[in-house]
Amino acid sequence: EVQLVESGGGLVQPGGSLRLSCAASGFIFSRYWMTWVRQAPGKGLEWVANIKHEGSEKYYVDSVKGRFTISRDNDKNSLYLRMNSLGADDTAVYYCVRDSGYYSLGYNYYALDVWGQGTTVTVSS
Amino acid sequence: DIQMTQSPSSLSASVGDRVTITCRASHNIRDFLNWYQQKQGKAPKLLIYGASILQSGVPSRFSGGGSGTEFTLTISSLQPEDFATYYCQQSHSSLMYSFGQGTNLEIK
Numbered sequence: 418e419v420q421l422v423e424s425g426g427g428l429v430q431p432g433g434s435l436r437l438s439c440a441a442s443g444f445i446f447s448r449y450w451m452t453w454v455r456q457a458p459g460k461g462l463e464w465v466a467n468i469k470h471e472g473s474e475k476y477y478v479d480s481v482k483g484r485f486t487i488s489r490d491n492d493k494n495s496l497y498l499r500m501n502s503l504g505a506d507d508t509a510v511y512y513c514v515r516d517s518g519y520y521s522l523g524y525n526y527y528a529l530d531v532w533g534q535g536t537t538v539t540v541s542s
Numbered sequence: 543d544i545q546m547t548q549s550p551s552s553l554s555a556s557v558g559d560r561v562t563i564t565c566r567a568s569h570n571i572r573d574f575l576n577w578y579q580q581k582q583g584k585a586p587k588l589l590i591y592g593a594s595i596l597q598s599g600v601p602s603r604f605s606g607g608g609s610g611t612e613f614t615l616t617i618s619s620l621q622p623e624d625f626a627t628y629y630c631q632q633s634h635s636s637l638m639y640s641f642g643q644g645t646n647l648e649i650k
Contacts, residue, residue: 452639454586462578462586462629464639476638479543512585519591527633528576528591535585 419443419531421513426536433503437536439496439513444531447471447491450516452529453498455509455538463509466498467516480506503540510535544569544635548628548642554650559620563645565613565630573609574634580644581626590615591633625649 425437437453452467466477466487475487486499496513515531545568555561565575573593578586588597590606593613603618617624630642 461644462580462631462641464631464641467639478638519595521592521595524592526574526576526592526595528588528597529578529586529631529639530588530591530597532585532587 419515421515421531421533423511423513423533423536426511426538428539428541429503430542431504431540433540434499434501435503435538437498437500437511437513437538439533441494441496441513441515444515446489446494450527451487451489451496452514452516453487453496454512454514454529454532455507456512456535457506457509460509465511468496500538503538505540508538508540510537543638544571544632544640546630546632546640546642548630548645550645551643552646552648554648555620556650557620557622561617561620561647563615563628563630563647565608565615565642567611567613567632567634569635570610571632571634574632575606575608575613576631576633577604577606577615578629578631579624579626580629586629589628620647622649 420442422440453465468475468487484502488497512535513533514529517530518525547566575593577590580586594606607614628645
């Protein structure tokens with residue numbers, strides 16, 4: 418079964434740090450881009466960051482650049498998100514997501530096709 | 543950055559109704575547009591990619607259309623399990639994705 422399981426969420430004080438982990442199983446992890454998406458309480462989805470198969474390319478939403486670092490360990494089938502200088506606006510459920518390329522009519526369409534159950538990060542004093 | 547705008551933000555409909563949700567992109571994204579369904583307390587689920595290609599296992603009452611900057615998600619005959627929040631997402635911008643704000647589909 419294809420599965421993503423996040424861990425590492427919790428309550429952290431403003432200005433603090435946290436490291437999220439995501440364990441992948443049921444597919445060849447090293448062949449996929451991976452993404453973090455977050456959802457603040459009662460709000461919509463926000464793409465946070467993604468990372469290429471071997472980790473050579475990483476992209477971030479502007480609001481987390483310089484504070485968050487996405488990384489992966491393909492030997493451990495794991496994805497990570499290191500979060501520093503956390504603020505109240507970072508309070509959210511964080512989802513680990515597989516980014517798959519679907520080939521059709523000569524084009525590769527990328528879509529977020531496998532989602533973890535999410536881990537909750539609460540930034541509060 | 544590419545901004546995605548959905549309309550309406552919320553929608554009330556009845557079982558059996560045909561409903562359409564619109565998503566507009568701030569720039570031409572060709573057909574690099576995906577749709578997701580999210581039920582309360584659950585992770586989102588991919589419905590459609592490439593603007594109109596149904597993900598495996600998704601019922602045929604769901605369909606997507608459009609290209610460039612305007613896209614639609616249509617549910618031809620609403621079923622009770624379809625009441626959820628729907629999001630569009632562009633995958634055109636060099637893998638720096640963005641989502642629409644969501645459309646909450648409620649039972650009338």
